[in-house]
Amino acid sequence: MSLQNQVYPVIWQDDRVLLIDQTRLPSEYALVDIHRCEDMAQAIKTMIVRGAPAIGVAAAYGMYLGAREIETHDRDRFLTQLEDVAKTLRATRPTAVNLFWAIERMLKTARQTLGSVDYLKQALLKAAKAINAEDIQTCQAIGDHGLSALPSAPEKLRLLTHCNAGALATAGYGTALGVVRSTWQADRLERVYADETRPRLQGAKLTAWECVQEGIPVTVITDNMAAHCMQQGMIDAVVVGADRIAANGDTANKIGTYSVALIAKAHNIPFFVAAPLSTIDFEIRDGSQIPIEERDPAEIYQVGETILCPPGIDYYNPAFDVTPADLIAAIVTEHGAFSPSQLHGELYSRKIV
Template sequence: MIYPVIWQDNQAILIDQTRLPETSTTIAIDSYNAMANAIKTMIVRGAPAIGVAAGYGMYLGAREIETENKTQFLQHLEEIAQHLRQTRPTAVNLFWAIDRQLQTAHQHSGNVAEIKATLLETAQQIQAEDVATCQAIGDHGLTALPQTPEHLTILTHCNAGALATAGYGTALGVVRSLWRENRLQRVYADETRPRLQGAKLTAWECVQEGIPVTVISDNMSAHCMQQGLIHA
């Protein structure tokens, strides 16, 4: 399984998506400023994955706050939240995860140390919940696909895979479930200009898991459908 964000050794480890597919490397994030930069520069991208990153970013920021005064702590946490909000204003999950962490902190009855510990737990919950949601999407998506032929060809656009989520993927999660059930013949991945997420990311994910994939230019999609090469 591909996970774009993991929590390990008291820091967040991100797959650097700006370097895929030529180089597969990770970056260790141990501060909220570093996480904000990773979101802003698209080291991590895709709304669900950004939400997971923001959840950990809120904890990392909380960890840096030195005061034991709860009121002052919450004020500083609000400032950290505002900084993270400005990184990707179009990512809905970014705001949702930040607000969830703020709600967790404000509603907590414990001291600052206990709030910090709970913020880490909440970040991990956000991640686990998204993986479970993606797996459910993948399995439910199977029922929406044609039942014939036995082995299907699937057209994808952009990247809605594990890299864009906490893991498994949404649209590509359906592809993974199809592959698991031995019902997938091939993925045709639109290159997806101008950033080429299909060619760089979707194709890379498929290759990592042995899923047959062919990258096509965006303007080939209609031709492939006209020729009957695409089932869904």
């Protein structure tokens, strides 16, 4: 299976960004043209592009698009206005740390690049392209390290994943689904079970769609079937992605991930988190400090045009939950698989901003 057969949700082409509109999958494959920073911010906020690494790549291009709109030739004024661009993008999604990582890397590039404002703008485009390319390489490394970390038996594994942490959630290949891809390529995958992932159904819509594109055997289950499947001996390991990982290994991922981790622990099934080093936020001590985004209650009470709930009731719609580090067998990064207790000592020195 080659990368030529795979999905790339964020593409720089003909002086603009093309995004796969993930809100329209799987029924329609459509591309959205992004020419302005404001449009990129809206695309991130409305989840046209989603998944922490993909958001980071999109934000990097958003920084360049915003820089391109700045008309001054004065360096200091340019850098001040670029901070305003960063502020706009930071306000889109509070939980995904890759967003903030990519923005800071772009700001650092601008601050450290000498030359005219036009030269700075070209340096920012080059940096955004580098972040894009690096993420694809990172995901392939995560997939291969994840394959090595998975149980050695049985020979053919049945993996469960929650939400979508595939090519659509990254620059390509995926994190958790990257592990699935590498396992499939190594002929060690029997089947992947995809939680539907309420309320936005990213597992049913996106993970399943990606698997179909590449012929990976996939079975969609509702979120409340995970415990039954584990009890019936249908799952050998769980692999999920992450939107932010605290220094102690506590991991924020799509709502429902914590439940899956608890069930896996109860059935003695290893639970793996797959994420790039940029997803680890060494500035926060533990998961209690991770901000949790709350989204529109319409995601709960409405699917398409169908209203599911009676009027006059209240809703609570956190987009993420935090899985404690002691439920995680290993965190798989591009540098290898590490226990949560190893993160700070083994990986902190490799942190890149």
